[in-house]
Amino acid sequence: MTEAAPTPALKIENLRIALPKGSDRPFALDGLSLEVKRGEVVCLVGESGSGKSLTAGAIMRLLPEPHVHVAGGAIFVQGEDILAKSDKEMKAMRGERVSMIFQEPMTALNPQKTVGWQIDEVLRLHTDLSRAGRKARVIEMLERVHIPDPASAYHAYPHQVSGGQRQRVMIAMALCLSPGLIIADEPTTALDVTTQLQILKLIRELQEQEGAGVLFITHDFGVVAQIADHVVVLKQGEMVESGPASQVLNAPQHPYTQALIASVPSLTPPPAKCFDAAPVVLKGTGLTKTFAARGGLFSGRRKSVTAVDNLTFELRRGETLGVVGESGSGKTTVSRIVTRLLEADSGAVELDGTDLLACSPREMRAMRKHIQMVFQDPMASLNPRKRVVDLIAQGPIVHGENRKKARAQARELLELVELSPAAANRFPHEFSGGQRQRIGIARALALRPKVIVADEPVSALDVSVQAQVLRLLADLRDQMNLSLLFVTHDLRVAAQLCDRIIVMQHGEIVEAGETAAIFADPQHEYTRNLLSSIPGRDWTPPKSATNAA
């Protein structure tokens, strides 16, 4: 165990993880070798199903055994062969020598225990500190992760602190005993862009102080550009490329890495097109929506929240208007009001001159075919018990189309969204995420709408699939002269697809204008903050002529 060179924080040799029989491939991970030195951040990058998270599970020895198990290779954590350890020895290592930060800080913390208790648990498990000593240490940790008022945060429950703060608590928990190796599994994926930047900086800062090695798992090349010293790219369980961050990011060697990086939307918007001559298709005026949390007959009223406040916008024919902002800014409420899935308190939504909000339910049913929606989660928004052809044809049939004709059109639409016509008779679960979103788009197009409202349509997709779906949306928009109202939190995506954007904060528009102009010269403080928080904004993905949009 004594080596001449300093022992790396983590060394993986030829790791192989077997999947249960009947899976799509025999090994989730096949022949992975990597090394994380002390004081180094190694990013493990790959799309969903690449085996990144199982690698983390194998290092922690927390794989769902016996179904998924290590079938070969070796893992050394600070020089110790963890595959040779007993369960008891492993338990002693977890939390003390190697710790983990998880993706979703809301679900990764026990809702019934205070923040302080949960950090304290690590100390209770691994140290002999007194109760007072532990409490002092926990508060010190909360301070180090920059949580305001650590003493009161100690007694708070997870639901009482914000998402970013929860992730800080996770980090405090992971760093409590100064482990030599930290595994961070997509730690910022669930966070808003400004919070994400803060957390990435925090991880970097603490890691430099502690000199720990970090294995950082992510699917986001922007995050890689922000934090990585070294990059390992996984594709379907196989390591396709490994090297220093600057080399992999700027001169990728393997075609898969090249394709992945080419899919990252560039932050430079395409030159603005002029829509001044095009007629206004959709116009929102003075839209306001307040959510009053109402109690029962005898219980008092709770505080109300203004989700959208006096919002006004115009969308012209063939144009794409982006609605961007962080969670809670009211973006989704806007998309729901415009499609009248949610009733606004006041204001008007004019579609070709007809005020949708003033329509009777019967009139609204007729108007619906002109304005259709594409949802975020393509799995949840398609009825799992209906065949694809019926899902697509349903709209036209409801609006009086002949069944046979509607089905024939549905098959044509599948071709339009680049799915094989054979897909028509299958069920949604038989498709991948990207294919399901294509079905969602075909369903929206079936009624030949004038306007499509897309609420985060690509945020659940892998980057390469995201690029394909964005290109498809752009192509269809141009072919059919569609107007798109595009809600997104991802400024890279907005930069590529939207002609104009409105930036929302606390239900209000803080800035609106042409995408290129706003990206080049943001006027409002909030917009500037958003743009400067985009991970890896100083890195321009090298790419060929194949642009995302």
Place this chain on the structure above:
Amino acid sequence: MSLPIPPILSYALRRLFQAVPVIILIMIGTFLLLKLAPGDTVDALVGDMGGADAAFIERLRAEYGLDQSVWVQLWRYMAKLAMFDFGWSFVYEQPVSRILLDRLGTTLLLMATSLSMAFTIGIVLGAIAARRAYSLTDNLISTLGLIFYATPSFFLSLMMILLFSVKLGWLPVGGIKTITGFYTGWDHVADVARHLIMPTAALSLIYLSFYLRLMRASVLEVAELDYVRTARAKGAGETRLMVHHIMRNALLPVVTLLGLQFSTVLGGSVVVETIFTLPGLGQLAYQSVIQRDMNTLMGIIFLCSIIVVVVNFLTDLLYARLDSRIQLK
């Protein structure tokens, strides 16, 4: 006016206000339903006497106020009820309130023992079954649970009497205590406990299987959640995981069921008390229906409504205590 009222107190007061219209509606509904049933107290009394002439029956009806219209009777009854006057039982020849007080203890005792036994054993067995899911132990526990669930309590009661009282002679057939025993102190407690064993078992086994099945599913679900994985990654062992991270979260849906089922257990006690001749509200209810003792029956229903409301309130308090995300407002 702005005295700081503790949230729990203001919550309790509000719940009390909410309960009043519910109980009034229950009483009006029950009163009208009972009036729809053929026959009244006088019919039952006259039947017991072996018949009487029409004039006497008329006089009796007038005396009891039964000659008035249903609405007048309802109004009179509700007005008295508002003063907590339950009226007079013409069958037992004493105030209804006294009968109720005599019987309440037995029923509450039976329900408390049955529910606590069903709850405790149910969650423990459910947790064991979940931790050894799909093993022989799990199969055994789940199958037993299914059998209890499928067996009607009257059948179970009769079979137990047949086995433990008639064949083996271990336990008393019925009643709440040995009438000729005149026990005092701990001997009295032991005597009552012996009498309660079979009724409690009969009443609790069905509910035990509910809790068992729900707890098993709940533990299995919680064990897969992210925060359990987090605790494992911190180095927590299986016992610690179970005690601190899984059990408390898994208990929440079971506690909800506990409150909801209280009223059905109260209903179940009618059958069990009648079979084991326990002098409780259930048996009293059964006799009052047979004898058309309207006042007593209404009193029982009023009392039961209040018990259910109180228990649901206590369940909510317990729930708020268990789940930090819930705040009483």
